[in-house]
Amino acid sequence: MKAIEVVKGIYWVGAIDWDIRTFHGHTYETRRGTTYNAYLIVDDKIALIDAVYGPFYQEMLDRIKEIVDPKKIDYMVVNHIETDHSGAVPIIMELQPKAKVVCSAKGKEGLIRHYYGNWDFQVVKTGDTVKLGKRTLRFIEAPMIHWPDSMFTYIPEDSLLLPNDAFGQHLATSKRFNDEVDETIIMDEASKYYANILWPLGAVIKKKIQEIIDSQIKIDMIAPSHGVIWRKNPLKIVEAYLNWASNETKDKVIIAYETMWGATRKMAQAISETFMEKGIETLIYSIPDTDRTDIIADMLDAKAILIGSSTHDNDMLPNTAGFLEFLKGLQPKGRIAAAFGSHGWAGGAVGGINEVLKKAGCLVVEPGLEVKYTPNEEDLASCRRFAEGIIKKIK
Numbered sequence: 001m002k003a004i005e006v007v008k009g010i011y012w013v014g015a016i017d018w019d020i021r022t023f024h025g026h027t028y029e030t031r032r033g034t035t036y037n038a039y040l041i042v043d044d045k046i047a048l049i050d051a052v053y054g055p056f057y058q059e060m061l062d063r064i065k066e067i068v069d070p071k072k073i074d075y076m077v078v079n080h081i082e083t084d085h086s087g088a089v090p091i092i093m094e095l096q097p098k099a100k101v102v103c104s105a106k107g108k109e110g111l112i113r114h115y116y117g118n119w120d121f122q123v124v125k126t127g128d129t130v131k132l133g134k135r136t137l138r139f140i141e142a143p144m145i146h147w148p149d150s151m152f153t154y155i156p157e158d159s160l161l162l163p164n165d166a167f168g169q170h171l172a173t174s175k176r177f178n179d180e181v182d183e184t185i186i187m188d189e190a191s192k193y194y195a196n197i198l199w200p201l202g203a204v205i206k207k208k209i210q211e212i213i214d215s216q217i218k219i220d221m222i223a224p225s226h227g228v229i230w231r232k233n234p235l236k237i238v239e240a241y242l243n244w245a246s247n248e249t250k251d252k253v254i255i256a257y258e259t260m261w262g263a264t265r266k267m268a269q270a271i272s273e274t275f276m277e278k279g280i281e282t283l284i285y286s287i288p289d290t291d292r293t294d295i296i297a298d299m300l301d302a303k304a305i306l307i308g309s310s311t312h313d314n315d316m317l318p319n320t321a322g323f324l325e326f327l328k329g330l331q332p333k334g335r336i337a338a339a340f341g342s343h344g345w346a347g348g349a350v351g352g353i354n355e356v357l358k359k360a361g362c363l364v365v366e367p368g369l370e371v372k373y374t375p376n377e378e379d380l381a382s383c384r385r386f387a388e389g390i391i392k393k394i395k
């Protein structure tokens, strides 16, 4: 695929990673692949906004070469130092050692610690600008969206925002713009990205979006560094971020469980039937059989989270422990949460789950529900009453 002109004089010169299925050291399932979007701006001066993951450098270089000689790049703007975007920066700097590396103060620190290059850095802060000719690059620091070094680049002449990871999606496609791809797929991947990476940063995100709204900059297009460019109705994704960052939930329950011999599964089924009978949207996942990132994505707008596990060695089963460790890091604050599970001679899983859910910032309904061995009719009635107690909290 050739370089794609995003607006006159600004080109997508990134790379499409069709094959990647796990990202971030196996913490994120990328079932639809991803893209690493880099943007070349050709004016009196030439700027490259972000690069690509190292193994894809040739794909990016080939696209740049269709437009200009990479040795003519004046500014290498690094909005974010994570290697999926900065991996090919040393190649650019090798070809053009005179280019200025434009980044935040934390970006400079991180780039030095990643690549140890003797580069000419230009550290920028919010409001700083670089004039390219007819066009201006204006920078907006965005620390912790999602790393301390993160920043956005804004081009006022085109009302174009280049926010790196923010508003992106892990989606490999031959199309570059949101109006060319099924919106359901885009939003599915955008919400999954938010849930699994940005969820704990809601307060920072809300503040940053408000700051951008208050600055009254015009945004006609948002070109993130993963997935498609928001050309049609770009503010739709900004509004979605504001809703997610506000922790907006609906009457929806996620039941995620792990069972050893089927008793905890029976409990999950009895509990779920009560929710469904009351018309509450309910999704049930077997933790070891489902990708963690999909369960997390569904939890983003759920009012209640129920976690079930058999007891093993006086605690929850190991897949549940791994799942909850990840969930704890995402801090799903304000969600109603409860634990259930079956045990043999002694319990322990429910207490262990409760402790982690509390650390995750959930509103834990204690003590949860434990059943000895296989649930009998009386136990199943307890499961139904347990669900009714959660419904009262939801309502």
Ligand code: FEO
Residues within 6 Å of the ligand: 080, 082, 083, 084, 085, 146, 165, 225, 226
């Ligand atoms: Fe897409 Fe934080 O890197």
